[in-house]
Amino acid sequence: MNYLNELFYFLSKLLITFFVLDALFSGIVSSYFNLNILLIFWFILFLLIITNKKYEIRKFFKS
Amino acid sequence: MNIEKNKKLRTLLNLVIITFVFLFAFLYIAPFGSISYYKDFSKNTNRFFSKGNIYKLSPVDRIFDKNKIISDPVYFYLKTFRNFEKAKLGVSYRVVSNNEKLEDIKVGVLLDKDNWNYRLYPIYNNYLNNYLEKYYIQEHDELVFLQKEKTHEDLNVFLSKNDFSSLLLYNYNLQNNYIIENYDYSGDILETPYIKGSHIFYTYIKEGPLKVEFGFKDFADTGASVYVYSEDNLIFSDIISDKIEIDYLPEGVYKVEIKAPDSLVFSLGVYSDRLIFLNKLNLYNNIDGFNFYSNRGNFRIKFLEASCLGDILINGELFVFDQILKQYNININESGLSEIRSRACSFLIENNGIFAFTKESMFDPFLNRLETGVIIDNFDYIIANYSRPEKNNDYYFSEVEIDLKGIKREKDEYQFIISAPFIEKGEYIEINNIKIELSGRSIFDKLRR
Numbered sequence: 001m002n003y004l005n006e007l008f009y010f011l012s013k014l015l016i017t018f019f020v021l022d023a024l025f026s027g028i029v030s031s032y033f034n035l036n037i038l039l040i041f042w043f044i045l046f047l048l049i050i051t052n053k054k055y056e057i058r059k060f061f062k063s
Numbered sequence: 064m065n066i067e068k069n070k071k072l073r074t075l076l077n078l079v080i081i082t083f084v085f086l087f088a089f090l091y092i093a094p095f096g097s098i099s100y101y102k103d104f105s106k107n108t109n110r111f112f113s114k115g116n117i118y119k120l121s122p123v124d125r126i127f128d129k130n131k132i133i134s135d136p137v138y139f140y141l142k143t144f145r146n147f148e149k150a151k152l153g154v155s156y157r158v159v160s161n162n163e164k165l166e167d168i169k170v171g172v173l174l175d176k177d178n179w180n181y182r183l184y185p186i187y188n189n190y191l192n193n194y195l196e197k198y199y200i201q202e203h204d205e206l207v208f209l210q211k212e213k214t215h216e217d218l219n220v221f222l223s224k225n226d227f228s229s230l231l232l233y234n235y236n237l238q239n240n241y242i243i244e245n246y247d248y249s250g251d252i253l254e255t256p257y258i259k260g261s262h263i264f265y266t267y268i269k270e271g272p273l274k275v276e277f278g279f280k281d282f283a284d285t286g287a288s289v290y291v292y293s294e295d296n297l298i299f300s301d302i303i304s305d306k307i308e309i310d311y312l313p314e315g316v317y318k319v320e321i322k323a324p325d326s327l328v329f330s331l332g333v334y335s336d337r338l339i340f341l342n343k344l345n346l347y348n349n350i351d352g353f354n355f356y357s358n359r360g361n362f363r364i365k366f367l368e369a370s371c372l373g374d375i376l377i378n379g380e381l382f383v384f385d386q387i388l389k390q391y392n393i394n395i396n397e398s399g400l401s402e403i404r405s406r407a408c409s410f411l412i413e414n415n416g417i418f419a420f421t422k423e424s425m426f427d428p429f430l431n432r433l434e435t436g437v438i439i440d441n442f443d444y445i446i447a448n449y450s451r452p453e454k455n456n457d458y459y460f461s462e463v464e465i466d467l468k469g470i471k472r473e474k475d476e477y478q479f480i481i482s483a484p485f486i487e488k489g490e491y492i493e494i495n496n497i498k499i500e501l502s503g504r505s506i507f508d509k510l511r512r
Contacts, residue, residue, distance in 0.1 A: 028088075028144065032112075
């Protein structure tokens with residue numbers, strides 16, 4: 001779970017860095033790498049973490 | 064322990080981000096002054112990764128099946144983040160053509176957008192490819208000298224004879240000191256109807272002043288400029304004004320280049336009996352219509368205003384034009400002068416020859432060039448700035464070195480052109496891949512200056 005969180009933080013930071021870089025210097029990242037792909041990965045991870053959290057909360061109340 | 068592990072992992076991942084930033088900064092700055100880009104047009108490689116630095120083979124109506132050029136010209140773009148001085152452009156392609164005719168493919172780079180002026184380099188010429196095998200060849204730096212029979216020791220010996228009647232040039236300018244025998248200036252002023260934008264014209268003067276007057280329609284300061292050349296040497300340049308006058312010049316041909324946006328409309332008054340326009344006329348609203356001549360029988364015609372659509376008579380043959388912004392390619396298979404008449408008020412007409420508004424003012428100061436309609440067997444010598452493409456199965460590979468100095472990038476892009484005017488219905492050029500190696504000043508060179 002911790003690894004998943006760390007990966008999520010990493011992707012979030014990477015996404016922000018890439019978007020800021022591409023906004024400041026047009027095409028610096030997007031010429032080599034499709035940022036939408038990164039965004040999709042980030043979103044999948046986000047959903048995964050949310051689902052996990054819900055599952056943990058339910059488990060906590062049941063116990 | 065777990066927290067310690069997490070910290071280590073976070074530091075490692077942060078390092079990955081920093082590495083990415085440095086990597087992209089390196090690719091952006093190209094600190095050593097060189098970088099290369101590659102694009103495989105035969106595959107859809109950009110869907111999941113990136114659009115790449117070489118992109119946009121366009122316009123789409125001239126492209127079929129993503130990489131087949133079915134009409135001329137097409138463009139592609141190269142995004143770079145800094146200026147470079149040189150580009151080595153390698154193109155892998157396949158030519159599918161139906162019949163034996165001159166197939167001439169050129170690539171080039173846009174010099175300035177206002178004038179749509181390109182610096183072109185030939186990559187494929189089927190006639191030359193054949194004659195490079197048939198004729199006796201000598202190479203002189205970037206030039207190839209071809210002789211039907213070896214009558215001259217080398218190119219320098221041939222040039223020293225000064226007889227160019229049996230010479231054909233390709234992608235090379237040879238100064239020939241063109242003189243019209245017994246030319247006597249009548250003293251009249253040659254006047255043209257309104258034309259717009261950039262034009263290049265040639266005039267001939269007998270020893271004396273070169274005088275050109277401009278008649279502007281709604282003159283606005285557009286920053287347009289005028290350049291005068293003698294044998295390709297610049298002898299005069301200035302911002303465009305009512306007239307240009309150069310006091311004394313020896314007898315000969317002078318080239319005048321007007322660089323102006325299409326919003327600048329003007330007529331010319333030239334103090335000479337000879338006046339020809341090179342490659343194009345961009346004609347502007349004239350209620351009496353137009354009547355002019357060209358030494359070629361092939362034309363590219365484009366109407367830019369719907370209200371000016373109309374018919375054009377070329378050597379008595381009627382052509383009807385009913386669409387604006389469409390490029391019409393017209394070929395009349397007749398040699399000699401073509402007469403063009405039209406009552407359409409404005410259109411752009413181009414070819415690879417010259418235009419003149421009267422028969423009397425027409426003159427041809429140029430040496431013979433390898434163009435459509437030329438029978439090479441009639442010539443004993445060819446001087447070409449050309450190298451034969453490599454052939455691998457059906458595909459050719461050509462490499463040219465492009466000079467990028469003085470080119471302004473638009474939105475960080477160099478605009479390239481692929482010109483293949485021979486393409487007809489059912490024919491195409493398939494672009495397999497393009498590789499561009501850029502070189503320029505390194506960051507250390509820039510810091511040193």
